[in-house]
Amino acid sequence: MLTKTLLPQSVAREIQTMIQTGVLKPGEKIPSQRAFSQKFRVSRASLREALLTLETLGLIKTEPGRGTFVTGAGAGAGGAMAPWRYADSYSVFDVFQTRLMLEGQIAALAAGRVAQTQLEQMEEATRQMEDCWARQDLLANVEADLAFHGIIVSACSNTMLRALYQNVRQQITETQRQPIPITDPERMRESIAEHRRIIAALRAGDATAARREMETHIRNTARCAGLEP
Incomplete structure (x- = not known):
């Protein structure tokens, strides 16, 4: 048993390891929130956040009335995206559209x-x-x-844009997690190549190229999620 309170991300990592090592097997129902919160010595709120993260990544799935189960499907293994958890506030389309405008401008201002x-x-x-x-x-x-x-955000010259990014970072983070279950190896290779092109544009101090490469990267991620922002 862990001897100190862990942040939700740390708890999520522990559970991911249990899945990867076979402690929790595909199709197996995971322990109750009460049992898991006691095991990891965290609040149920922290545990729920950890479980939501793992569900977004496609490692577990909650079935109403039955419980939460290990999916057994890794990324790109034919899984499905989890429901968009911020639907009461913003659509996933809105967030990707905002990322295009916000992160494109941030990248341009970070160049140089x-x-x-x-x-x-x-x-x-x-x-x-x-x-x-x-x-x-x-x-x-x-x-x-x-x-x-x-x-990139930390290098942006506009303090208000940096603050705006932080204000919506939870939603942005979810758009970076949500496509993972349906991301195949080729798309991940493309995403990594896009990162390297962004780095090259920033290194060159080319604001136009930095904006273009960032917007291309976000659009391609959105397309992976089935969207055309």
Whole structure:
């Protein structure tokens, strides 16, 4: 049993490991929220957040009236996307459309301002994405993706745009997780190549190319989710 309170992401990682190592097997019903919250010594709210993250990644699925089960389907294995959890506030289309405008402009304003250390961090995050995908560590794959985008935001010259990004980061994060269950290896290779083209544009200080490459990347991610923003 864990001896300290863990953040939802850490709990999600523990459960992902249980699935990957066969402690929790495909088709198996996971323990009750009460049992799991006691095991990990976290609140039920933190546990629910961890389970929602894993469901978005396609590792578990909740069936009303029956419980939550391990899917047994890794990324690109014919799974289905989880329901959009922010539907009461914004559609997933709205969020992708906002990402196009917001992150495209952020990338343009970051061009010429990204430090060499930040470029290296972005390259490392992209390598981690590639490595974690190969190992089907889906949580770490998305974490590396979020780090990549976050570095660009930190280099943007406009403080209000940086604040706007933070205000909608939860919804943006969900659009980066949600397509994972239906992302095949070829699409992930393309996504990683898109990251490297964004890095090249930022390194060159080319604002027009940085905007174009970022918008292309977001549009392609949206298409993977079945949308045309």
